[in-house]
Amino acid sequence: MHKIWRLTNVLLKMSYAEWFASKKKVALYLFSYVMLLGVGFIFFGTMSYGVYGVFAQYGQQKALLGIGLAVASIWVFLTSVTSVLTVFYYEDDIENLLPLPLQPSQIVTAKFLTVLLTQYVLSSFFVIPILVIYGVLSGAGIVYYLYSVVIYATFPIIPLVLISLLLMVLMRFTNLSKNKDRGRLIVGLFSILFVVGINVFMQWNNRSASQEQVENLLTGGSGEILVSMTTYFPTTYFAATGLSQYNTAMGLLYVLIFIVISMMAFILFYVTAQTYYLKGVIGLSGGVAKRKKVGTAAYEKQVKQTSKWLTYVKKELRMLMRTPAFFLNCVIQGLTTPIIFFFAFFQQNGSIEWMKRIVTNPDQAGLALGVAFCAGMFLLSSNMTATTSFSRDGSSWFVNRYLPIAPQTILFAKIFASWLVSVSILALFGIVMVALVKVSLLFVTLWFVLCLNGLWLTNMIGVRWDAKTADVHWENEQKLFKGRYTLLWNLLVNFLIAAATVGIVLVLYFILHAGIWMTFFVLLFVYGIVNVIIVRALQVDAENILDNVQ
Known part of the structure; x- marks a missing residue:
């Protein structure tokens, strides 16, 4: 003992x-x-x-x-x-x-x-x-x-x-x-x-x-x-x-x-x-190497010059998919958490007919869209891809200082990669809602567009949090997911954003009596303005942000 x-x-x-x-x-x-x-x-x-x-x-x-x-x-x-x-x-x-x-x-x-x-x-x-x-x-x-x-x-x-x-x-x-x-x-x-x-x-x-x-x-x-x-x-x-x-x-x-x-x-x-x-x-620390002979044409195709931004995004996604700890904590857990909450809160008595009735009711469709948007935002913001974007690089982060890539390119490539993971999970839920739950295609499309806009905001905030508190000297990958207060603070910020959005939705529904289209355009406009402001701020300060990663 x-x-x-x-x-x-x-x-x-x-x-x-x-x-x-x-x-x-x-x-x-x-x-x-x-x-x-x-x-x-x-x-x-x-x-x-x-x-x-x-x-x-x-x-x-x-x-x-x-x-x-x-x-x-x-x-x-x-x-x-x-x-x-x-x-x-x-x-x-x-x-x-x-x-x-x-x-x-x-x-x-x-x-x-x-x-x-x-x-x-x-x-x-x-x-x-x-x-x-x-x-x-x-x-x-x-x-x-x-x-x-x-x-x-x-x-x-x-x-x-x-x-x-x-x-x-x-x-x-x-x-x-x-x-x-x-x-x-x-x-x-x-x-x-x-x-x-x-x-x-x-x-x-x-x-x-x-x-x-x-x-x-x-x-x-x-x-x-x-x-x-x-x-x-x-x-x-x-x-x-x-x-x-x-x-x-x-x-x-x-x-x-x-x-x-x-x-x-x-x-x-x-x-x-x-x-x-x-x-x-035993044996999990090793891997299996695939020895494949590459011809001249295939080699030239693989080494063809492409966009620096696109190459960096591919590097981020490959790191997520090929590293077991990152794959499990960012991708798998990011998918299972919304699934758990979906069945826990949206499916009652083995049926989701109640949700379909609210969505198809013209008087409640605006409120349903706003609530669905807030729920999607909050659940998907629990994804830890953004809040570990810089820290995942570990000691190899310092290679970025010598690469001929602009700080803005690196910063927004990391934001896009994190956003893409969240959007992929979101698209899967959208397909399920249309194909299996039979929710209106129009409703799901409006919800999806709003979430695309909102998730860009939450991923920018998550990546910025990680840049400010990044730990690239870790020896244990799990430390990125259980030993940093960044995850707690990011969760709190996302909660405040969701609470503010709920307030807007309630005002639109109970005071302005807004329908689904007015709710959609107001939320799209509000988040769009906030995104433009934060994007511009990150562009201006990108070099200082990357310099602070120690």
Whole structure:
């Protein structure tokens, strides 16, 4: 156990040492976290307040805890796919760790703990508001909050163990180590299909829940609705019941049962890692070279002179696609996050007919377009391609200082490459909405044009953030995605942009009674003006921006 803690300490220092480099950075990270936690209270705290009031009418308040912990567990399970793959298999430190006198279970356990720490931060924006709101509204005592800390520290273990075991077995028996590029593509596609499949299954399973059935659950036994809410992660039933009965001996018993189950899951993970991890990770650091004889005509075609801007864009895209950590965190995760939220918020009872009715209603089409635009903007802005655009170059960044390429060309090539990734994901959703959901082609076209304009703004902001805080001296690729406050600040800025856009949409709909065309042209004009101003500012300051990258 001593080796595990020491290795965990080393891995955390490699990933998060920059956070504690100075008191100023510590204060900045804390301020960023507090601001985002405040956003979590605005969204999920307000939602919890309303849900608690509804459940309180039927004496089912503790169902709020069941919903919160179950949804948080599902969130950890779905969003940990890319993190587990990257940290367990595709990080550069694996080559240095394997020769050390460490057991495979010790190596993977230390890596597991680093991923677990990240999940604590990400899930806190959702879980903490729910726990606090429930405690305040129910008048809970100090014991409740002590139990809450224990549950908060324990609940991510089971979903993280499940996804880790699944991917560990997959990497062991699919023999992907012989070709890292092929393995990256197969595992990436698997993660997409797996996430979509889980979401579709949950929605399909709940498709027949009628209003009468919901009423029966609310008015049924004291634990009936809680059991229903914790169906997909049954162990959260013990945690929710323990919290709700904090002032009884049974509450303590339920909390202890939840802790024991979590520890048993962790032990299973430890034993499995000892057997399967080493055989799955050996060989991943290498690749397969394709030896192909190139003729004179093909050679001349490949070395033909092209635009500097286009060449730089191709270089950016190739780096994204060929580097497993970048591909998983920028492309795959950028695609899965909107999918998760789409099924969670837009598909109700296994159907999206309600959304089609709103879109086809002339009186609500303008509001629907504005809301869809805000949703698309916010979900796609979570893509980390822009906020790692300069940092991804690593030590090779300094080559740019000697290339005969203008600073403006480099800057806008990086913006365009990031924008293109977001647009590709957007186009896929547009095709699905037209072909499968049967949403009006006109509505999807207007939505797509607005998002093209809006995503250019968010990608310019993301690239500018990265240029200001770029870290090109990293030794671990994962550090770009979990050890920098740039991602947090960019998320906060995108939230403020989305909030301002919602305000414009509400004014257009409720005060000006705007239809779909007026909403479209106003949003297009506003974002167009902002884009022109920022583009001009970046053009003027491009040389200084690149000089600041150290």
